[in-house]
Amino acid sequence: ADKVLMMATTTSTADTGLLDDLAPAFQKETGIELKFTATGTGKALEMGRSCNVDVLLVHDPEAEAKFVGDGFGINRVQLMYNDFVMVGPKADPAGVKGKTVAEAMKTLSGGKAPFISRGDKSGTHALELRLWKDTGVGVPEGKEWYVEAGQGMMRTIAMCAEKGGYTLTDRGTWIKYEAGLKESGPLAIVVEKDQKLFNQYSSITVNPAKCPSAKADLADAFTKWMASPSTQKRIADFKLMEKPLFTPNAGK
Amino acid sequence: MSGNEMPRVLPVTPVTPVAPVPSVHDDPAEASTGVLCARCHVPLYQLEGVVRRHGDRTVLDVPRLDIAAGGITGVVGPNGGGKSTLLRLLALLDAPCRGELRFAGEVVGPLSSARTAELRRSVTLLLQEPYLLRRSVYENVAFGLLVRGVRDTADAVRGALELVALDPDVFLRRRWFELSGGEAQRVALAARLAFSPRVLLMDEPTASLDEDSAARIADAARAVAERGTTVIVVSHDRDWLEPLAGRILKVRRGQVEG
Amino acid sequence: MSGNEMPRVLPVTPVTPVAPVPSVHDDPAEASTGVLCARCHVPLYQLEGVVRRHGDRTVLDVPRLDIAAGGITGVVGPNGGGKSTLLRLLALLDAPCRGELRFAGEVVGPLSSARTAELRRSVTLLLQEPYLLRRSVYENVAFGLLVRGVRDTADAVRGALELVALDPDVFLRRRWFELSGGEAQRVALAARLAFSPRVLLMDEPTASLDEDSAARIADAARAVAERGTTVIVVSHDRDWLEPLAGRILKVRRGQVEG
Amino acid sequence: MDYLLDGLATALRLLAMGDAETFSAVWITLAASGMSIAACLAIGAPLGFLIGYHDFPGRRAVRIAVDTALCFPTVVIGLLVYLLLSRQGPLGDLGLLFTIPGMSVGLTLLGIPIVMAMTALAVEQADARLRLTLLTLGADGRQVLFATLWETRYHLMLAGVAAFGRIVSEVGISMMVGGNIKWHTRTITTAIALETGKGDYALGIALGLVLLAIALLLNLMLAGLRRRAGR
Amino acid sequence: MDYLLDGLATALRLLAMGDAETFSAVWITLAASGMSIAACLAIGAPLGFLIGYHDFPGRRAVRIAVDTALCFPTVVIGLLVYLLLSRQGPLGDLGLLFTIPGMSVGLTLLGIPIVMAMTALAVEQADARLRLTLLTLGADGRQVLFATLWETRYHLMLAGVAAFGRIVSEVGISMMVGGNIKWHTRTITTAIALETGKGDYALGIALGLVLLAIALLLNLMLAGLRRRAGR
């Protein structure tokens, strides 16, 4: 293809297979080839800042706002969301099952069981830090039971299972993890459907005023295509292990 | 240039103890039969139908050869005749492709067997192109003693160096590459003399030696032979070999005569 | 065992062309002065105040020495005297630590200079312990020709092997490790003869050779000398060297006499 | 250890079925590592010869620097090459970021110290008579270089094999510089990293086995060559 | 290239200020790689000697297998060791997952083929007279082993350096098996991976420079040893 759009995105969109589903459709309908590199949100934003990509698909509203505010990005459009869940041992030794996420985290700060943190400045990590602050306990850095993993989501869940602890995860990765173990794993969802666990994905066009080489036209075409009703329906229909992963919310 | 830069040839008394290794017999007759030879009066080496090949080239073919214990045996013959091949067999470093080699009455088994390794300890070979370990002269000469568990090596090493006409004070601390060709040759020989081997095989020990040194090596060979060591020596220098050797084997085209 | 397993000594006619390298002069007198010597009638080598040290040990100290072009010069002396050290200087492989070495009237500059490399091409040295390249005999002997850009090496290689009394048909395709000590020694010499060097330095070429072969090497030395090559040869074998050499240098304790 | 069996089965299936994604990754891996290893040998072996053969002032320092470079983390090499090739970087105009040649640049940097260090040692530890023999037979500088490398050919081969192993199994550079873009710069190792990151261990192991199968094939070919090159 | 200067400045600051996180990572890196390299040499050198010295049936196959093992991706080694050490794995009861000794197991597996391959080649390519000399001087099996390794000591040193470089710079095994847990199993390389993943390139480069500084220090010490070990 002579029209190539370079995108940096977070691992979740690639790892779940959503983009593998969307990219061929996008090329078929618009003639634009979508090349994407999947990294953490932090690095994806850096790739935008250094003009190596044309468009971003990320999920860290605060960092995104700063990125746009600094003039690196334009045309931030929210496209879809999924949600986070807290998982922990099936026996629930800390007794947080059914609580709100704020209560759960307060309880966990008692230190009865390990809490595994992503610790990698990812969108998930950012949310977790926000939650600790909101509950008033503060980030329990340095505490014996607070394990800062610095790994991807899947490995963090696996570590959580090994250590018999609790962690926050996006639902998509959790579904994949469960499916991989054929439902026989030691972990289960303990907290979910709390509105604080909302995870918004947006696309941002790299500002052609800062990056002359950036293909803003193609980026806009991508954003428009993503927000179009047919693609939004496609996102809603995308299922992993028969479970929907993302809720489209463009224009809402 | 001061005097000690050149090797001085020191007097060697035949009674100099070569090394403090056990079982150095005063009676040569006993020596050859002592530790090694269970059935006595048996030749030290007996070769029967021994053949060595490389690919389809037969390089040694010895229907029958006995070598008695004790004394000095010379080996002569043209280049490529098979002398080195023969010596490596006698040193238990190579195995015959066919036939049987008996050492002190005992059939020599596979080279890698523990028994062969044990037998090999009583034999030593000075290679035609000697190799020095990448260490000092002292460590080279002491090596054979150290691997035999001898701790106190100083005297034996000095004695061995004197036997090959190298001044220990000059050479002990030299490193392996700080030697001339003839000096290296003599260090290698000293390393074989230090532990008083039962059988001393030498492949052209005088090839790069000056006349004086060659004469001293002859003296050393006589001295160890007198103390019971069986000496077998290859040389192209007839004038040197003939007065020394009690028996001379001729090896040519892989055949042994005499 | 068939006959061709043993090297056969082939007859060498002194007129055998050693190699098809340019500037093989029929007139020996011209040869020694021809290409190399700009100012004629100058000695081929002139050493003045040349000193070689290793650490603080002076191993060669030559206040003055001239060696004329042409003819055969013998070098004798005890082990460690400095013979090999001298030959490596003459081969332009080592540089004097002090003093001046002139080659064909020209002061030899730093070893790594292009001019020294050029001069070195007309000199060759048979090392005391020759090294064969890890290739076939053919490739070893042809190497000197190939690096000089000679493509057609077959005849020269055969000629060189015959000169050292090795049957080309037997040895050409042998690999370097398929040789006896004396055979390897002769292959190394053949490799030096193949490209008709201007100066042939040999460090104990007969050390491991049988008597016949040694005599053949003497013949070969005479033949190349007659064709203009300057031959300088170290040997401990006086009986072999004396009839051969026109002049004999004695090297002992780093001093050169005669 | 079900994953192992699963992985083996999956590996066989991927290869037998001619799975397009797998073959694309295999091809990209071979292209990137092939280019790199050729460049490594072409650059590293002569440089290694120089520091092993010649005695120049500062040689010891260079040797130590090369040995230290063996410890260069691939992520950092990846990062540096990324910054170099990035659009605003000094070589940004070449447009090599997220391409196979771009990856090869980084992989070559990774392999050169290995080839250099091993060649230098082999040359330095070669029989001292080799140098004298070559010089006295009339070899000039270039001829000494080639003849010495040929004499130490088995060391050079191992240097190549070791550098290849390092290059083909690394993931940091390919990930940073290549970007792990499907069909374009996704190598076997970045695919493995992706799959294991997703928790698909069996597929990760399967791809690992595919990589080993390729390595085995190449080593078998090399062993054939080695046999030809004589003892 | 601001990142480079930034990185250098940051590296100096981290070291000068005695940054606790950095020093923890340095310490963990040294502990894990130190244990591994010791194990690699203790296991790899004798094994390498065996396949370089002895001529047994299947030797060529073993050599090829070792050369192939050089291409083992660290992620796959990490994965295998992870599965081995994980709770449900065969060695789960040892509780080695997410610990430094656990990481060392994986790192040792990574380094052994390098030490083996290089030792085997050095022993095989050593002067043929060495073997004869040792045997004829009366050395027994163990003595031949040690004396041969000593004769080829520079090759062994390089094998150690190369294996160390590989171990200290890899990230897959440390990440998988160690888990990159701050204060516990976060090494310099996993920290670099984390920081560059966050897009904090300057800190990544700074940590890379810290690693190189350590490697340089170790190589300087080794060069001192090497000088002592004679020519």
Ligand SMILES: Nc1ncnc2c1ncn2[C@@H]1O[C@H](COP(=O)(O)OP(=O)(O)OP(=O)(O)O)[C@@H](O)[C@H]1O
């Ligand atoms: N590895 C080998 N492969 C093939 N042939 C070999 C090998 N080693 C030796 N030979 C051949 O075996 C024959 C005997 O060699 P050997 O070394 O025993 O001779 P030698 O009598 O010691 O000769 P020299 O006086 O030259 O040392 C020679 O023809 C030689 O070419």
Ligand SMILES: Nc1ncnc2c1ncn2[C@@H]1O[C@H](COP(=O)(O)OP(=O)(O)OP(=O)(O)O)[C@@H](O)[C@H]1O
């Ligand atoms: N690399 C070195 N370092 C120190 N000393 C050396 C070195 N090489 C040679 N020597 C010493 O230099 C002296 C002269 O050595 P050279 O090799 O020239 O003797 P040579 O006359 O050739 O003796 P040979 O007949 O034994 O070959 C000897 O005393 C030797 O020990």
Ligand SMILES: [Mg+2]
């Ligand atoms: Mg011989």
Ligand SMILES: [Mg+2]
């Ligand atoms: Mg000499």
